[in-house]
Amino acid sequence: MLSDSQVRSLKPQEKRYSLADGEGLSIDVSPTGKKKWILSYRVHGKQTRKSLGEYPDVGCKDARNLARQFKAEAQGKVLDSPTVKSVVDEWLKLMTLRLVWILF
Numbered sequence: 001m002l003s004d005s006q007v008r009s010l011k012p013q014e015k016r017y018s019l020a021d022g023e024g025l026s027i028d029v030s031p032t033g034k035k036k037w038i039l040s041y042r043v044h045g046k047q048t049r050k051s052l053g054e055y056p057d058v059g060c061k062d063a064r065n066l067a068r069q070f071k072a073e074a075q076g077k078v079l080d081s082p083t084v085k086s087v088v089d090e091w092l093k094l095m096t097l098r099l100v101w102i103l104f
Contacts, residue, residue, distance in 0.1 A: 002027065004060050010035060025067045027055060037063040043074050 002021045010019070012033040018026045024040045035055035041048055052058060052066045 001064075002060060007035065007055055007060060021060070021064070023064075023067060024071070025052075025063060027063075037066075039067045039070060041071050041074060 002019060007027055010027070010029050012029055012031050014031060016028060016030050018028045018038065020026045026038050026040070028036045028038050030036070037052040037055065037058055039050045039052055041050070050070065052063050052070070055063075058066065
């Protein structure tokens with residue numbers, strides 16, 4: 001795992017390069033000096049890369065948390081996802097309130 005001081009001290013080179021943090025997370029350093037967190041993951045056998053934000057806006061701990069959360073969601077392991085019933089109930093409640101407002 002990379003530390004905050006290690007990421008902060010990364011210098012740009014002639015070509016873009018990456019350093020692995022672990023669990024599919026890496027930091028890409030561009031020739032301009034921009035540092036971007038990238039998550040590599042596989043869903044249904046397809047390899048994909050997703051940008052999680054730029055350093056220092058997204059720090060090391062935040063990037064790791066985002067990576068874990070995103071991988072869990074991509075694999076369907078998130079338990080707090082809303083159910084269809086809860087979404088429909090909320091929509092009906094909003095529409096009922098709107099209808100009452102229009103009628104009066």
